[in-house]
Amino acid sequence: MNLFPYKPRKNQKVIIQTIKNSLESKKDIVFESGTGSGKTICALASTLEFALQNNKKIIYTTRTNAQQRQVILELRQIRNKNKDNNEKIFGIGIQGRANMCILAKNDLELSKGTSEELSKFCSNEKKKAKSSNKDKEKGCIYYRNFIDKEKVEFVKDWVKKELPTAEEFIEFCEKRQICPYEINRALMRESSLVVVPYIYVFDQMIRNMLFDSLAVPEEDMILIIDEAHNLPDYLRELHSIELSMYMLNSCSFEAEKYGNPSMVDGRFSVSDFCKILSEILRDIRDTYVYYHDLKLLVKPFMT
Ligand code: SF4
Incomplete structure (x- = not known):
């Protein structure tokens, strides 16, 4: 079975063979290649071929919807050129x-x-x-x-x-x-292939839902991460929690407007709690943010 739908260029033959070797030896592979070199089709065709022959499922993660669309369009090309496996080629x-x-x-x-x-x-x-x-x-x-x-x-x-x-x-x-x-x-x-946004794999709750729906054991899944150089920034952002002075001020304002309920067995109100958090944030700022060292011209707005 050779699913590659175009006449492969020399570098593409090497990429495809390298991916196949990694899959057969159950090893991870990272590859970097220039724009227009056919990364998507090389990764997709070689992995799909292996998945169909070995009863595996592919999870192809992309950062944007445009990249997801590109994967599906390449899948169509693969199917158009491989009429014998028409039904099996599905994603x-x-x-x-x-x-x-x-x-x-x-x-x-x-x-x-x-x-x-x-x-x-x-x-x-x-x-x-x-x-x-x-x-x-x-x-x-x-x-x-x-x-x-x-x-x-x-x-x-x-x-x-x-x-x-x-x-x-x-x-x-x-x-x-x-x-x-x-x-x-x-x-x-x-489906043999699901093309999903990053969050489907990197958020634990959504990943559990995805794995349940795929209904195959984890060892029968092949994961492709498109544009993997984005991952460090993406993961940092995904697992960071933001608490700004603006949020605390808004929370305090809303609490006071709607009766300011008490917390912790009536020991303090929601707006008191927001004020305590604001003071902690201010202390952290004064301890760790050095405006002059950073040469900031305007101080961040904190009230
Ligand atoms: S079933 Fe849920 S997700 Fe689907 S259209 Fe209705 S509300 Fe939206």
Whole structure:
């Protein structure tokens, strides 16, 4: 089986063979190559070939949706050139609920919510939809249609045939009024390849959900990290928590406006707590931030 869909250049042959050797010897590989050298297609074709022959699944992580789209377009090329393995060559692009929820997409207020808020909203809508009946329809209409097996099978067949990008898939589902997020989750089990944003692998909770949906043991997964040089910055940002003076001031202001509830068995109020934290932050600033050494012209705004 040779899935590479183009006439390979000399350097591409070397890259493909090196990746295959690493997969066969179960070793990790890092490779760096210039723009336009065909990194995506080399990584995808060689890994997919190995995955199909050895019953593995590929998790391909990308930093941006544009990169995800590129992977799916290359997958289509692979399938077009390998008609014999048409059905086996199947993968999907996955995006978070914030992008895939059609209710949120069409509701300005909802689309501004955090992922936790959206998740709670969605599970509430799903509960209502499940208890709905023909006389009294309740909950998210896109989920009500997802409960209908025939409609789900129709969309799944279309996806398997067309290999859509996430954007094309969302558009198709919106026209048929069915939830793309739920269908994608259902399709994960049947895919040899899932193309996901970094967060699906580097956030533990989301990773657990992804691994459950893929339904294969970890040793049968192959992980590809696109543009891996972004990882240090990405991970630092992902696992950092920010607490600014602005946030504390806003919290204190809101607490006072809405009755300033007490905390710790009535020992202090929310606004007192914010003031204590503000003082700690000020002390940390005065101890560790040296304006003159850093040659800052304007002091950071702290009140
Ligand atoms: S079921 Fe789908 S469309 Fe409905 S709220 Fe949840 S994610 Fe959004």
